[in-house]
Amino acid sequence: MDTVYPMNILNLLETEYGQHFQPSDSHNQAAGCSVLPTEEDLRFRLPTNTSTVDEFEKSFAITNLLNGYTDATPDDRLTNYEPLSNETEPSSRRRKSCSSLEYRIPKFHLTKQPTLTTRNGSIRQLNEWERQLAAGGSRIDKLEAIGLKTGKQFFLAKQKPHVVKDMDIQRWALTTHRDVGLAGFQLRLGGAKAPKLKTSTEAHAQLTLEAASQAVAKLEWSERESAMLYGVNRRTLSNRLNNRHLGPHRKQPKIPPQEEALADFVLACSGTGIPLIRQHCAAPIVEINNRHAFNDQHSCRFLQRHPTLSIRVTHANNRKKDRDWTHELADKYISKLTELLFHRAFLDEPEQVWNLDESVFNTAEMFDRVVGRKGMRQIYSQFDGTEKELVTILPCGNAAGLQLPFMALFSGKRHVRSRLDGTSGHCYPGVNDSGTMDQLHFANYLNDRVIPGEVAAKDYQPIFERLTESLSAELDIVDQNDRDEILEFIGLKQRGVTPGAVLAASL
DNA sequence: CCAGAGTTTGCCTTCTTTAA
DNA sequence: TTAAAGAAGGCAAACTCTGG
Numbered sequence: 001m002d003t004v005y006p007m008n009i010l011n012l013l014e015t016e017y018g019q020h021f022q023p024s025d026s027h028n029q030a031a032g033c034s035v036l037p038t039e040e041d042l043r044f045r046l047p048t049n050t051s052t053v054d055e056f057e058k059s060f061a062i063t064n065l066l067n068g069y070t071d072a073t074p075d076d077r078l079t080n081y082e083p084l085s086n087e088t089e090p091s092s093r094r095r096k097s098c099s100s101l102e103y104r105i106p107k108f109h110l111t112k113q114p115t116l117t118t119r120n121g122s123i124r125q126l127n128e129w130e131r132q133l134a135a136g137g138s139r140i141d142k143l144e145a146i147g148l149k150t151g152k153q154f155f156l157a158k159q160k161p162h163v164v165k166d167m168d169i170q171r172w173a174l175t176t177h178r179d180v181g182l183a184g185f186q187l188r189l190g191g192a193k194a195p196k197l198k199t200s201t202e203a204h205a206q207l208t209l210e211a212a213s214q215a216v217a218k219l220e221w222s223e224r225e226s227a228m229l230y231g232v233n234r235r236t237l238s239n240r241l242n243n244r245h246l247g248p249h250r251k252q253p254k255i256p257p258q259e260e261a262l263a264d265f266v267l268a269c270s271g272t273g274i275p276l277i278r279q280h281c282a283a284p285i286v287e288i289n290n291r292h293a294f295n296d297q298h299s300c301r302f303l304q305r306h307p308t309l310s311i312r313v314t315h316a317n318n319r320k321k322d323r324d325w326t327h328e329l330a331d332k333y334i335s336k337l338t339e340l341l342f343h344r345a346f347l348d349e350p351e352q353v354w355n356l357d358e359s360v361f362n363t364a365e366m367f368d369r370v371v372g373r374k375g376m377r378q379i380y381s382q383f384d385g386t387e388k389e390l391v392t393i394l395p396c397g398n399a400a401g402l403q404l405p406f407m408a409l410f411s412g413k414r415h416v417r418s419r420l421d422g423t424s425g426h427c428y429p430g431v432n433d434s435g436t437m438d439q440l441h442f443a444n445y446l447n448d449r450v451i452p453g454e455v456a457a458k459d460y461q462p463i464f465e466r467l468t469e470s471l472s473a474e475l476d477i478v479d480q481n482d483r484d485e486i487l488e489f490i491g492l493k494q495r496g497v498t499p500g501a502v503l504a505a506s507l
Numbered sequence: 508c509c510a511g512a513g514t515t516t517g518c519c520t521t522c523t524t525t526a527a
Numbered sequence: 528t529t530a531a532a533g534a535a536g537g538c539a540a541a542c543t544c545t546g547g
Contacts, residue, residue, distance in 0.1 A: 223514095223515070223516085235517095235534080235535065235536075238515085
């Protein structure tokens with residue numbers, strides 16, 4: 001017993017008075033309780049200026065704010081009172097038990113996520129703390145004041161149906177910093193990347209954990225006790241105290257040598273165009289690591305253990321196209337492009353420089369998530385069979401700034417009118433079996449959209465006629481409706497051999 | 508000094524939450 | 528719906544303290 005508290009004696013006398021004279025209903029309830037509040041239970045009502053309390057003063061607000069103690073009512077304390085088990089026992093076994101401080105956090109309200117409501121006591125303490133700071137204080141005092149006042153704002157906000165985000169907390173901290181006037185105070189915003197906003201639940205959990213950490217660090221509570229009294233997880237608190245709450249939670253696992261071989265095998269498969277999905281890796285992973293079953297965690301940990309691996313999206317590649325492509329074909333293509341672009345003066349005027357950029361969209365997905373080399377943009381995946389379901393978009397414009405309606409080439413047998421809804425006439429539709437651009441549709445687009453209208457008015461028709469003739473003569477694509485020829489050009493494009501690349505190489 | 512009970516801590520797995 | 532991160536729980540070894 002450290003100190004006799006006059007207020008406790010008064011309260012005991014008051015209870016005795018209620019038992020004998022029954023002056024009120026509330027007192028009747030108290031008198032009817034079989035267990036009377038003891039002195040230790042009542043001390044929390046009136047913090048005194050003992051050394052223990054002084055030491056605890058700075059964390060008082062946080063403790064009160066975050067433990068829902070503010071919900072307590074006298075009736076609660078009476079009906080839920082639990083005699084302290086170690087009240088009469090020496091607590092010498094503990095390095096420093098929190099039992100001497102239990103009046104701060106009564107055991108009757110230890111919900112995991114307490115409801116924070118107003119209680120004059122905690123607000124009064126915060127106001128008193130502010131007043132002391134106003135008279136001047138150390139740098140540590142001011143730092144703590146920023147934290148406390150921010151916590152006060154959070155406390156008040158929680159009384160209302162507001163969602164508290166960490167942006168709010170940062171704003172409160174900055175505002176308090178201006179009031180307190182702490183030189184050199186900087187709000188950490190997480191570097192170049194903005195911090196993720198937190199929900200009120202997350203913010204509450206974080207602040208509760210910080211309060212529990214403070215209890216361990218400054219008051220020398222045990223982790224177990226602090227975790228229990230604050231309603232946080234023991235391991236979580238331990239991890240935070242050991243700075244293990246960020247990044248990996250456990251030590252670097254040992255990698256079985258067989259698993260290294262598996263990683264190499266997966267990389268080799270990815271490199272040869274036959275990447276493996278996670279289920280392919282399941283059986284070896286389970287066997288190597290002596291697991292009973294395979295789940296997502298095993299896959300994730302396998303990838304984490306091997307930094308050269310990650311989940312990638314495949315890029316479907318047609319084996320037939322690869323086989324058709326030869327060096328001779330590439331040389332022929334480049335020589336023809338060079339002749340057209342330079343020797344026939346197609347690049348002399350801006351109005352003569354047209355760019356048609358073809359983009360192909362898959363309507364039938366032919367990609368998958370596979371295990372491949374980290375950082376690689378495209379993981380090619382071989383397939384045999386029919387062509388993909390495609391929609392080809394072909395925008396067209398010239399160097400003088402003239403933009404023409406784009407061509408949309410759908411795969412199918414006939415036009416669907418609804419496809420043009422909302423395009424305001426800026427779409428030139430086309431349909432063929434594959435959805436891939438062919439000579440006929442390309443020529444029709446040139447004849448119907450590029451050559452007429454403004455282009456014809458500016459007398460560019462001869463240019464396009466020459467271009468069409470050249471294409472017809474040199475590439476023989478108008479008369480010969482050879483689909484494979486077009487596919488070769490697509491194959492060229494896949495190989496990175498485009499007119500722009502050829503032009504850049506030539507220059 | 509030793510046994511035993513209680514506590515702390517590390518490692519691992521499983522569950523939950525969140526974002527895309 | 529799924530991947531990823533975080534939280535929580537189980538287990539066991541190490542540690543601490545007490546009593547004989």
